[in-house]
Amino acid sequence: MATTERVGRAPIRVQATGWALTSWVLFASSGPLAKAVMVTGWSPAAVTSVRITLAAVLLVPVVAVLRPRTLRFRRADLWLPLGYGVLGVAGVQLLFFVAVARVPVAVAMVLVNLAPVLVALWVQTARHTRLRAPVWLGIGLALTGSALVAQLWQSSHLDMLGIAAGLGSAICSAGYFLLGEHGAGRHDPAGLTALGLAIGAVVVATFTPPWTLPAHLLTAPAALGRLQAPVWLVLLALSVAGTALPYLAGLRALRDLPPAPASVLAVVEPLVAAVLAWLLLGQSLGPAQIAGAAIMLIGAIFVQLNTLR
Numbered sequence: 604m605a606t607t608e609r610v611g612r613a614p615i616r617v618q619a620t621g622w623a624l625t626s627w628v629l630f631a632s633s634g635p636l637a638k639a640v641m642v643t644g645w646s647p648a649a650v651t652s653v654r655i656t657l658a659a660v661l662l663v664p665v666v667a668v669l670r671p672r673t674l675r676f677r678r679a680d681l682w683l684p685l686g687y688g689v690l691g692v693a694g695v696q697l698l699f700f701v702a703v704a705r706v707p708v709a710v711a712m713v714l715v716n717l718a719p720v721l722v723a724l725w726v727q728t729a730r731h732t733r734l735r736a737p738v739w740l741g742i743g744l745a746l747t748g749s750a751l752v753a754q755l756w757q758s759s760h761l762d763m764l765g766i767a768a769g770l771g772s773a774i775c776s777a778g779y780f781l782l783g784e785h786g787a788g789r790h791d792p793a794g795l796t797a798l799g800l801a802i803g804a805v806v807v808a809t810f811t812p813p814w815t816l817p818a819h820l821l822t823a824p825a826a827l828g829r830l831q832a833p834v835w836l837v838l839l840a841l842s843v844a845g846t847a848l849p850y851l852a853g854l855r856a857l858r859d860l861p862p863a864p865a866s867v868l869a870v871v872e873p874l875v876a877a878v879l880a881w882l883l884l885g886q887s888l889g890p891a892q893i894a895g896a897a898i899m900l901i902g903a904i905f906v907q908l909n910t911l912r
Contacts, residue, residue, distance in 0.1 A: 623856035627871040630845065636837055642826070658842040674794045676794075687783065688801065691803075697807060699769070699772040701764075702768040714766065715769060722777045722866040776869070784857040
C-alpha cells in the first residue's frame with residue numbers, strides 16, 4: 604500500500620518540482636535585469652522598491668477582477684499575508700541589500716543560501732519530522748557548491764552588521780518557504796501573492812519613499828547584451844517576469860512540495876543567474892564556479908530523491 608501511495612504521489616511531486624524550478628528560473632532573471640538598471644544610476648534599494656510596488660500594482664487589480672474571493676482573509680488568518688509580505692517579500696530583499704552594502708556579495712549570497720539548513724532544522728525540531736542522512740548530505744553539497752560559485756575564499760572583509768543582515772535574510776527566506784507552504788495549502792496562491800506583494804511594497808516604501816526614486820532615469824537606455832531598452836521597460840519586465848510570476852509559481856509548488864526540498868531547489872537561482880549574466884552581461888564563469896554549479900545540482904537532486912513522500 605505504501606509503495607502504491609508513493610507511486611501515486613510521484614507525478615504530483617514532479618509537477619510541483621517543475622513549478623518550483625520555474626519559479627527560481629524566473630527569480631534568476633531578476634539579477635541581470637536589476638543589474639542593467641543599476642548601471643544607469645539606480646540604487647539597489649530603489650530597484651527593489653519599484654519591482655515590488657509595480658508587481659503589486661499590476662497583480663492586485665487582475666486578481667480583484669478575476670478571482671476576488673482569493674483576496675478575502677478572515678481576521679484570524681490575516682497574520683499569514685502579513686508575515687508573508689513582511690518576511691518573504693520585503694525582509695529577504697531589504698536585508699540582502701544591507702548585507703551586500705557591508706560585506707562582499709559572495710559572503711551575502713552564501714549567507715542567504717543557509718535558508719535550506721534553517722528550514723530543515725525547523726522541520727526536524729518543531730515538527731519532529733526526522734530527515735534522513737542523505738537529505739542533510741544533499742543540503743551540505745548544495746551549500747558547498749554555493750560557496751564555490753560565489754568564490755567565497757576571495758572575500759576577506761567581514762562586517763558584523765553585514766553578517767547579521769545576511770543571516771536575517773536567510774531567516775526571512777526560510778519564512779518564505781514555511782509560510783508559503785502553510786498558506787498554499789489553505790488559500791489560493793493568487794490572492795496570497797497579491798496581498799503579500801502589496802504588504803511588501805508598503806514596507807519597502809517606508810525605507811525608500813517614492814519621491815526619492817530617480818524618475819528622471821526612467822527613459823535612460825539599459826544594456827542587455829547587444830540589446831538596449833529604456834529603464835522603464837526593463838523594470839516592467841523585472842516586475843512581471845522577475846517578481847510577480849515567480850512568487851505565484853513558488854506558492855503553487857509549495858502546495859505539493861515539502862519546504863525542505865523546495866528550499867534546496869533555490870540553489871538553481873544563482874546558477875541560472877550566473878548563466879544569464881554570462882549571456883547578457885558578458886560575465887563568465889571560472890572552472891571552480893562551474894564545478895560548484897555541478898555540486899549544487901547534485902546536492903539538490905540528492906535531496907529531491909530522498910524526500911519523496
